Amino acid sequence: MMIYMSCAKTMAARNRQEVPFTTTPYFEKEAHENALHMAQFSSEELARLLHINNKLAAENVLRYHEFLSPESLSLPALLAYTGIVFKRLNPKDFTHEDWQYAQQHLxxxxxxxxxLRPLDLIKPYRLEGDVRLAEHGNRTMFEYWRPLLTDYFIAEIQKQGGLLINLASAEMKDLFQWKEVTQAVQVVTPEFMVYKNGKPTTVVVYAKMCRGEMTRFILKNRIEDVEALKSFEWEGFTFDEALSREGHMFFTLR
Known part of the structure; x- marks a missing residue:
């Protein structure tokens, strides 16, 4: 089983947690080139490109200018992102065995x-999928990554048994030739819904929290099949057989 999840917009400047080892991102060369391209933009241009305020834009101008400096801090990816999903995943109590398992399955x-794998060393940055770079033929980042990631992604999932648990946001499918992915491996997407007025509704903050909690549940318990995933429970969310269908597992809070 392989899990995949979305990055977060917010990132830590430092983290003192010890990890058993660190690794180099598979696409580090491409990341360095992307960072160099982003370093050409002014604060005002970054604010427009990334849909952020001037303070965040200035921070990210500095990040990109320092990106290739050997003195700029790198962190393992799982400790670098600080969004809701990562807070609920909460790797503070991971054992060495947990980290090793996560490295192979996430x-x-x-x-x-x-x-990225959890122990890949990365530097702080801000980038969006709809950004177009002239150096990439004015393609969006989604379009840039699609031919680079698809075969690699499929091969890595197949190494882990050919089952992908999709805990990423919907837009992340656009990083891949998604039809090719679904033809090559089994994809299961957990959905988290809250009943309101008798109808299941997505509440984004709960969905994000559940994605983090489910990722933690899988990693900590070494879950390897869909049937075992049905036992996931958190804060009243439980598996809903009635709503679930092929490729989609629903967990609801009533």
């Missing part, structure tokens, strides 16, 4: 780095 998407 991918994190990244518009700068493509795909």
């Amino acid at each position: 991918f994190i998407t990244s518009f700068l780095y493509g795909l």
Whole structure:
């Protein structure tokens, strides 16, 4: 089983947690080139490109200018991102065995780095999938990554048994030739819904929290098949057989 999840917009400047080892991102060369391309933009241009305020834009101008400096800090990917999903995944108590298992069974998407493993060392950045770079023929980052990631992604999933648990946001499919992925491996997408007025509704903050909690559940318990995944429970969310269908597992809070 392989899990894949989305990166977060927010990132830590430092983290003192010890990890058993670190690795180099598979697409580090491409990430360095992307960072160099992003370093050409002014604060005002970054604010427009990334849909962020001037303060965040200035911070990211500095990040990109320092990106290739050997003195700029790198962190393992799973400790670098600080969004809701990663807070609920909460790797603070991971054992060495947990980290090793996560390294083999978890991918994190990244518009700068493509795909990351938990212990891949990365630097802080901000990038969006709709950014178009002249150096990439004015393609979006989605379009840039698609031919680079698809075969690699499929091959890595197949190494782990050919089952992908899709805990990423919907837009991340656009990083891949998704039809090719679904033809090559089994994809199961957990959905998290809250019943309101008798109808199941997606509440984004709960969905993000559940994605993090489910990722933690899989990694900590070494879950390897869909049937075992049905036992996931968190804060009242439980597997809903009635709503679930092929390729989609629903967990609901009533």
